[in-house]
Amino acid sequence: MSTSLxxxxxxxxxxxxxxxxxxxxxxxxxxxxxxxxxxxxLIVKVILLGLVAGIATWAAFPLIEAKEWLGLGxxxxxxxxxxxxxxxxxxxPAKYLVPGTLFxxxxxxxxxxxxxxxxxxxxxxxxxxxxxxxxxxxxxxxxKQVPGSTEYALSVATKxxxxxxxxxxxxxxxxxxxxxxxxxxxxxxxxxGQVTASSLTGRITAAEGYTVLNIGQASVRxxxxxxxxxxxxxxxxxSTGLSRAYEGKAARAYExxxxxxxxxxSGRTWAADEKTGSFVAADGERLTQGWxxxxxxxxxxxxxxxxxxxxPFFGTLAWNFxxxxxxxGLTFLLGMAIALALHSPRMRGTNLYRVLLILPYAMPSFAMxxxxxxxxxxxxxxxxxxxxxxVDWFGEAWSARIAVxxxxxxxxxxxxxxxxxxxxxxxxxxxxxATSVDGATPWQSFKAVTLPLLLVAISPLLxxxxxxxxxxxxxxxxxxxxxxxxxxxxxxxxxDLLITYTYRLAFGAxxxxxxxxxxxxxxxxxxxxxxSAISFSRTRKQEEVYA
Amino acid sequence: xxIRTTGVVAVLGLALAASGCxxxxxxxxxxxxxxxxxxxxxxxKLVIWADDKRTAALKPFAEEFGKENGVKVEVQAxxxxxxxxxxxxxxxxxGPDVVVGAHDWIGNLVQNGAIDPxxxxxxxxxxxxxxAIKAVTFNGQLxxxxxxxxxxxxxxxxxxxxxxxxxxxxxxxTGKQLKAQKKASEILCLQSGQxxxxxxxxxxxTSGGGYLFGTSANGDYDxxxxxxxxxxxxAAFQKIAKLGEKGEGALKRSITPENSISTFTSKKCAFxxxxxWAIADAxxxxxxxxxxxxxxxxxxxxxxPFVGVQAFYVAAKGKNKALAQEFVSNYxxxxxLAVALYKAEPRPPALTAAFDQVKGEDADLAKFAExxxxxxxxxxxxxxxxxxxxxxxxEAAVIGGADPAKTVTSAGKAIQGQIK
Numbered sequence: 001m002s003t004s005l006x007x008x009x010x011x012x013x014x015x016x017x018x019x020x021x022x023x024x025x026x027x028x029x030x031x032x033x034x035x036x037x038x039x040x041x042l043i044v045k046v047i048l049l050g051l052v053a054g055i056a057t058w059a060a061f062p063l064i065e066a067k068e069w070l071g072l073g074x075x076x077x078x079x080x081x082x083x084x085x086x087x088x089x090x091x092x093p094a095k096y097l098v099p100g101t102l103f104x105x106x107x108x109x110x111x112x113x114x115x116x117x118x119x120x121x122x123x124x125x126x127x128x129x130x131x132x133x134x135x136x137x138x139x140x141x142x143x144k145q146v147p148g149s150t151e152y153a154l155s156v157a158t159k160x161x162x163x164x165x166x167x168x169x170x171x172x173x174x175x176x177x178x179x180x181x182x183x184x185x186x187x188x189x190x191x192x193g194q195v196t197a198s199s200l201t202g203r204i205t206a207a208e209g210y211t212v213l214n215i216g217q218a219s220v221r222x223x224x225x226x227x228x229x230x231x232x233x234x235x236x237x238x239s240t241g242l243s244r245a246y247e248g249k250a251a252r253a254y255e256x257x258x259x260x261x262x263x264x265x266s267g268r269t270w271a272a273d274e275k276t277g278s279f280v281a282a283d284g285e286r287l288t289q290g291w292x293x294x295x296x297x298x299x300x301x302x303x304x305x306x307x308x309x310x311x312p313f314f315g316t317l318a319w320n321f322x323x324x325x326x327x328x329g330l331t332f333l334l335g336m337a338i339a340l341a342l343h344s345p346r347m348r349g350t351n352l353y354r355v356l357l358i359l360p361y362a363m364p365s366f367a368m369x370x371x372x373x374x375x376x377x378x379x380x381x382x383x384x385x386x387x388x389x390x391v392d393w394f395g396e397a398w399s400a401r402i403a404v405x406x407x408x409x410x411x412x413x414x415x416x417x418x419x420x421x422x423x424x425x426x427x428x429x430x431x432x433x434a435t436s437v438d439g440a441t442p443w444q445s446f447k448a449v450t451l452p453l454l455l456v457a458i459s460p461l462l463x464x465x466x467x468x469x470x471x472x473x474x475x476x477x478x479x480x481x482x483x484x485x486x487x488x489x490x491x492x493x494x495x496d497l498l499i500t501y502t503y504r505l506a507f508g509a510x511x512x513x514x515x516x517x518x519x520x521x522x523x524x525x526x527x528x529x530x531x532s533a534i535s536f537s538r539t540r541k542q543e544e545v546y547a
Numbered sequence: 548x549x550i551r552t553t554g555v556v557a558v559l560g561l562a563l564a565a566s567g568c569x570x571x572x573x574x575x576x577x578x579x580x581x582x583x584x585x586x587x588x589x590x591x592k593l594v595i596w597a598d599d600k601r602t603a604a605l606k607p608f609a610e611e612f613g614k615e616n617g618v619k620v621e622v623q624a625x626x627x628x629x630x631x632x633x634x635x636x637x638x639x640x641x642g643p644d645v646v647v648g649a650h651d652w653i654g655n656l657v658q659n660g661a662i663d664p665x666x667x668x669x670x671x672x673x674x675x676x677x678x679a680i681k682a683v684t685f686n687g688q689l690x691x692x693x694x695x696x697x698x699x700x701x702x703x704x705x706x707x708x709x710x711x712x713x714x715x716x717x718x719x720x721t722g723k724q725l726k727a728q729k730k731a732s733e734i735l736c737l738q739s740g741q742x743x744x745x746x747x748x749x750x751x752x753t754s755g756g757g758y759l760f761g762t763s764a765n766g767d768y769d770x771x772x773x774x775x776x777x778x779x780x781x782a783a784f785q786k787i788a789k790l791g792e793k794g795e796g797a798l799k800r801s802i803t804p805e806n807s808i809s810t811f812t813s814k815k816c817a818f819x820x821x822x823x824w825a826i827a828d829a830x831x832x833x834x835x836x837x838x839x840x841x842x843x844x845x846x847x848x849x850x851x852p853f854v855g856v857q858a859f860y861v862a863a864k865g866k867n868k869a870l871a872q873e874f875v876s877n878y879x880x881x882x883x884l885a886v887a888l889y890k891a892e893p894r895p896p897a898l899t900a901a902f903d904q905v906k907g908e909d910a911d912l913a914k915f916a917e918x919x920x921x922x923x924x925x926x927x928x929x930x931x932x933x934x935x936x937x938x939x940x941x942e943a944a945v946i947g948g949a950d951p952a953k954t955v956t957s958a959g960k961a962i963q964g965q966i967k
Contacts, residue, residue: 126658126929128638137660137863141688151668215873216590216617225869240666241873248666288658288929308964379733379801380810394741395800395947483741483940487949488957490940504936511655511929512631 045086052082078102119518122295125511127277131291135254138261138279138289142252146234149247150175153202154239156218156225157181157210163217167224169237170204170212171245172197179204182230182237203243218242261287299519309505312492317527319401320497324470327408328462334409335416336454340446343424354421361414369478372407376479394480397494404495408475412465423457424450459539466535467528476500498524590618591867593874596633597647599624601857604891605647608884612874620874630655637661637864644865645875650682650856653690654929662860664688665872671880679897682856682924687765691858692879693897694888698852698919699747699822701841704834707731707817711839715751715850718818718842719790719797725817733816734797738807739946741800743939747820748787748798750850753923754843755783759934760926770930770966775938776959784941784951786844793948800943823894823915838914840921854922856897895919933965 056079063072085094121127153172158165169182170190179190179197195207206212218225219242230237235249252263260271261279270279270287278290303309338357342350360368375382376393384391393403427450435445469475476482482493482500492501502524506517593613597605602624613620623643625632630652636642638659646662656662667689672680679693701718703711707725712718722734738744757780761772774780790797802810811819812832819825820841829836843850859879861871878884885901893909895916896902906913925931941958945951 125634125655128634128659133660137657140663140863141657141660141686143664144688145666214617215615215870219591219593219616219618219867219870219873222591222867222869238666239869239872241876242869243873243877244666244668246666246668288654289660290658308961374803374805377801377803377806379799380806381801392800392947481742483943485742485940485944487941487944487954490937490958490961511658511932 049083049086052079115518115521118514119299119522120294120296121292121515122277122290122298122513123292123515123518124506124513126288127290127292129291131272131277134279134287134289134291135261138252138287139250139254141289142263143238143248143250146247146249149234152180152237152245153197153204154241154243154245155204155207155212156221156239156242157204157207157212159210162211162213163220165211167221167228168210169228169230169239169245170195170207170210171237172202172204174202177202179207181207181210184228184230187230187232187237201243215242295515299516302516303519303523308491312489312496312501313498316492316496316498316501319495320470323401323404323408323495323497324466324472326405327412327469327472327475328465330405330409331412331416331465332420332458332462334413335418336420338413338417339420339424340450343421357417358414360410361418365411366474366478368411369407369474372410373479376403395484397484400480400484400495404475404479407479408469408472411475415465419458419461420454423454426457427453460536463532463535463539467532470497470528470531471499471524472497473499473503477503498527590616591870592619592621593645593867593870594643594865595620595622595645595647595874596625596629596643597622598629599626600892601647601888604888605884608878608887612878616873618870633862634659634661637862640864642862642864644862644867644871646860646862647857648860650691650693650858651925651927651931653683653685653860653927654931656860657685657690658929660863662690663863663868664690665692665861665876667692667876667880671876674880674898674900676897676899676902678854678919678922678924679856681766682854682927683858685927686767691860692875693856693858694879694885695857695892695894696854696897696916696919697822697824697857697894698854698915698922699750699820699841700838700852700915700918702811702819702821702825702829702836702838704811704814704817705837706835707814711837712818712842714845715754715790715797715842716845719795722797722817723795731815731817733799733802733810734795735818735820736802736807736811736816737798737820738802738804739798739800739943740803741943742936743942743944743946744804745935745938745942746853748942749923750820750841750843750852751787751790752780752783754847754850755786756780756848757783759938760928760930768926768928768931770928773959773963773966775934775941775962776956780959781952781955784945784955786847787942788945788948788951791946791948798946800947823911824892826893826911838911838918840918849921852919852922853925854919855925857894930966933962937961937965 056075059075060072063075082098085091085098150173152169153174155170157168157170159168160166166183171180171182171187172178172195173180177192177197179192179195180187181190182188190207194209195204197204204212213221225239225242228239232247235247237245238248239245249264251265252261254260255262258269258271260269262269268281270281270285272278273280274293275295276290277293279287341347342353347353373394374380376384378384378390378392378395381393383389383393391399394400431449431453432445435449436442440448476495476497477500480493480495482496482504484495485491485493491504496504498520502517502520506513506520590613593609595605595609602622605622609620609622612618629646629648633642633646633648634656638661642661653662672689675693676696679696680689682696683689683691683693701711707730708721710721712721719734722731725731726734738747757777758774760768760770760774763769763772787798788794792799808819808821808825808828810816811821811825812828812834814834826836841850841852859875861868861875865871880898882896882898882901882904885896885898886904889896889901889905893912895912896905902912902916926934937958941954944954
C-alpha cells in the first residue's frame with residue numbers, strides 16, 4: 001500500500017522527477033493523478049484487497065445464519081466501497097482517509113454510540129434480554145414435578161432414520177415394570193413382550209418397530225428431545241437428560257389476553273409493565289425475570305435527583321480533581337527535577353541513573369499497586385515498620401489520600417522523567433548559555449527559558465495524563481478501594497473517584513445496572529471533555545506566545 | 548505511514564489466519580454430525596465452563612463421560628469472572644451447556660434466565676447432604692447439583708493453644724496470654740481489611756444475635772425482612788466492637804484477606820478463622836493444627852458460619868440441553884466424580900457416599916463438616932448482592948472504633964435502598 005500510495009504524493013511535491021520514474025510525459029492535470037504502477041505496489045494491493053474480500057466473506061456467513069440483514073448490508077456496502085476505492089485511480093485523498101476513518105468508526109464511534117444508547121435503557125442484571133426471553137425463562141423455571149408422579153427410565157427412539165426420524169420416548173416404570181411409548185400425541189402402553197429392557201437400569205434397550213438411539217445419537221438431536229413433551233392427564237412427561245423422564249407441570253404461563261403471567265396453582269397474576277420491563281403483581285411484587293426496555297431519561301434524572309448519588313457528588317468531584325491534578329503535577333515536578341539534574345553536563349554516570357530511575361515504569365502497575373497496598377498496612381506494612389510509625393494509613397481520610405498520591409508519584413514519575421529528558425534535549429543549549437552570558441542566575445534562566453519551552457512540548461502530555469488519572473480506576477480499586485468510608489455512609493469513601501463511585505453504584509447493588517453506569521460515564525465524559533478542551537485552548541495560546 | 552501499513556497488514560493477516568482456523572473447525576464439525584449413524588464418531592458436543600482448578604479435576608471425568616456415550620466433551624477454563632462471563636455469553640447464545648460455580652450465583656443466574664431447574668429423582672436427592680440441597684433450592688426449585696460444601700471454622704495452632712476455646716472470651720484470654728508471653732503477636736487472625744469481610748465475621752454476628760434476612764413461610768430467605776439495622780444487629784455489633792481495636796484488640800483492620808492465613812502459618816497468631824482452603828498452607832508450613840467450630844460469645848447464641856455450596860448448573864440457552872441434563876443429573880451424582888473433585892481441592896463432598904469415602908483418610912474434613920453443621924446457607928437471593936459491601940464496611944468501621952448503633956443503622960439504610 002505504501003508504495004502505490006506514495007507515488008502520487010511524491011509526484012505532486014517533486015514534479016520534476018516524475019517523468020523519470022514513470023517514463024510517461026505529463027500531459028494534463030488528470031494525468032498527474034496516474035501513479036506509476038510498481039510490481040511491489042501491485043502485489044501489496046492484491047494481497048490487501050484479497051484480505052478484505054476474504055474477511056468480508058468470513059464475516060458474511062454468521063450474519064446470514066443469524067439473519068442479520070442490516071449488518072450484512074453494511075458489510076456488503078463497505079466491502080464494495082473499499083474495493084471500488086482502491087481499484088480506481090480516482091479519489092486519491094479518500095484512499096488515505098478511508099482506512100483510518102473505518103477504524104475510527106469501528107473502535108471509537110460505535111462504542112460511544114452504544115454506551116450512549118445504553119444510557120437510555122434499563123439494561124442490567126434481570127433486564128438483559130427480550131420480553132419473549134423473560135416469558136420462556138419464567139415458564140421453564142416454574143415446571144415442577146407432579147407430586148407423587150412416576151419417575152420413568154427413558155430411552156429415546158425413533159421409527160425412522162436415527163438422524164431425522166420423528167422421536168418417541170420409550171418409558172418404563174421401574175416399579176410396575178410397565179412400558180410405554182410417548183410422543184406429542186400422548187402416552188400409550190406397550191406390550192412387555194415387544195421390548196427388551198436392561199435389568200440394571202430398567203431402560204428399554206430394544207423395541208419392536210423402533211430404533212433405540214444411544215446417548216451419542218440422541219445428543220445430536222438435543223433440541224428435538226427437549227422440545228418433545230408428552231401430554232398426560234396431570235401435566236406432561238418431559239425428559240430430564242437422555243435416560244430419565246418425569247411428569248411435570250408448568251405452574252406459570254403467559255396469557256396474551258391480559259398480557260400477564262398467571263400462576264395456575266395460586267391464581268395470582270403478574271401484569272406486564274412495559275415501563276420498567278417486568279411483570280408486576282397487584283401488590284407490587286415483581287417477578288425477577290424482566291426484560292430490556294427503553295426508559296428514556298430516567299437514568300439521567302436519577303443521577304441528578306437521587307440524594308444517594310448526587311449528595312456526595314461534589315465532594316467526590318473535588319477530590320477527583322485534586323487526585324488527577326496532584327498525580328499529574330507531582331509526577332511532573334519530580335520527573336522534571338530529576339531530568340534537569342541528569343541533564344546537567346557536570347553529571348556523571350547518567351545512563352546508569354536513567355536505567356535505575358525508569359525501573360518503576362518497567363514493572364507491571366497492577367502488581368505494584370497491590371504491593372504498595374500491603375506496604376501501607378498498619379501492623380504488618382513495611383512503611384510503618386521501617387520508620388517506626390503507627391499511622392493507620394488507609395484508615396484516616398487524609399492519610400489515605402496522601403498514601404494514594406505517594407503511590408501515584410512512585411508509579412508515574414519515570415514517565416514524566418522520560419518525556420522531560422526528551423524535551424530538554426531538544427532545547428538548544430545556546431539559549432541557556434546566552435542567558436548566563438547576560439548575567440541571569442540558573443533559576444532565572446530556568447524560569448524564563450527552559451520551563452516555557454519544556455511546557456510547550458509537554459503540555460499535551462500533561463493534559464493526557466490528567467484525563468487518564470481522572471479516570472484511574474486501578475489506582476484506587478487496588479489500593480484503598482475508595483476507603484476509608486465514613487461510619488454513616490458505606491457508599492462513598494474519602495478516596496473515591498467518580499469512576500470508582502460509579503462502579504460501586506452500578507455493580508454493587510442487586511446485580512449490574514449497565515444503563516445507570518452508561519449514564520454516569522456520559523457525565524464523566526462531559527467533565528473530562530470540557531476540562532481537556534479548556535486546557536488545549538490555553539496551550540494553543542501559550543504556543544503562540546513562545547513559538 | 549510504513550508503520551501503519553505494516554500494522555494493517557499484520558492485523559488483516561491475523562484476521563485471515565483466524566478466519567482460516569474458524570473455517571477449519573466448522574468444516575470438521577459438519578462431517579461428524581452427518582456421520583451420526585456410526586456410534587463411534589457420533590454424538591453431540593457438551594461444553595462445560597469451570598474455573599482453573601476444577602477444570603483440571605473435571606477433564607478426565609468429562610472425557611470418560613464422552614467416551615462412554617460417544618459424545619465430545621470440552622471443559623473450558625474461565626479463570627476470571629466466570630459468573631459474569633457466563634451470563635453475558637448465554638445472552639449472546641455463545642455460552643456453554645454446563646457451568647460450575649457457587650450456589651449464591653443462583654439468584655442472579657435465574658433473574659437473567661441463564662439456568663434451568665434440574666429435576667432429580669427423590670432417591671438421588673436423598674443421597675446429598677440436606678444443607679447442600681437446601682442451598683441449591685431457589686423459589687422452591689432445584690437449580691443445580693451440588694458437589695461440595697464449604698464453611699469457615701476455627702483453626703488453631705495446637706502448640707500454642709492445645710485446648711479448643713468454648714467461647715470467644717476464652718479465646719481472647721488465651722490469645723492475650725500468648726501475646727504477653729511474646730509467643731504470638733496477634734490474638735486472632737480473622738480477616739477484615741479496611742472494608743471488612745462479611746463472610747468471615749458472620750459467625751460472631753449470629754452469635755451476637757444478628758441476622759441478615761428473615762425466612763418466609765416456605766423456608767426461603769425473605770428480602771423484605773432485612774435484619775441489618777434492627778436492634779438485634781446493633782447488639783451484635785456492640786459485642787463485636789468490644790473485640791475491636793479500641794477494645795480487646797482481637798479484631799483488627801490490619802488483618803486482611805491477603806495476610807490472615809500467612810500470619811497464622813508464620814505462628815504470629817494462634818487462632819485462624821478460615822475455611823478448608825487454608826489447610827494446604829498450614830500443612831506446607833508444618834503447623835500442628837486442629838479444627839473446631841468458631842466459638843460464640845459467652846451466654847450468646849450459637850455462632851453460625853455461612854455454608855456455601857459448589858454446584859453444577861444446566862445452562863438455559865445451551866446448545867445441547869438434553870446432554871447437559873444427562874451429565875448433570877445422572878453423572879455428577881456419582882460419588883467417583885465428587886471424590887476426584889475433592890482431591891483437586893479439599894472441600895467436603897456434598898454427596899454423602901463420597902463424603903463417607905474420603906472421611907476416613909482425611910480427619911479435617913469431618914471437623915469442618917462438624918463446624919458447619921449448625922451453619923446457615925449463604926442466601927442466594929439477588930438481594931444478597933446488596934449486603935456484602937455495606938455490611939463489610941460497617942464491620943470495618945465498628946472494629947476501628949465507630950459507634951455501632953449509628954454505623955449499623957446507616958448500613959441497613961444503604962442496603963435497603965439497593966434492594967428492589
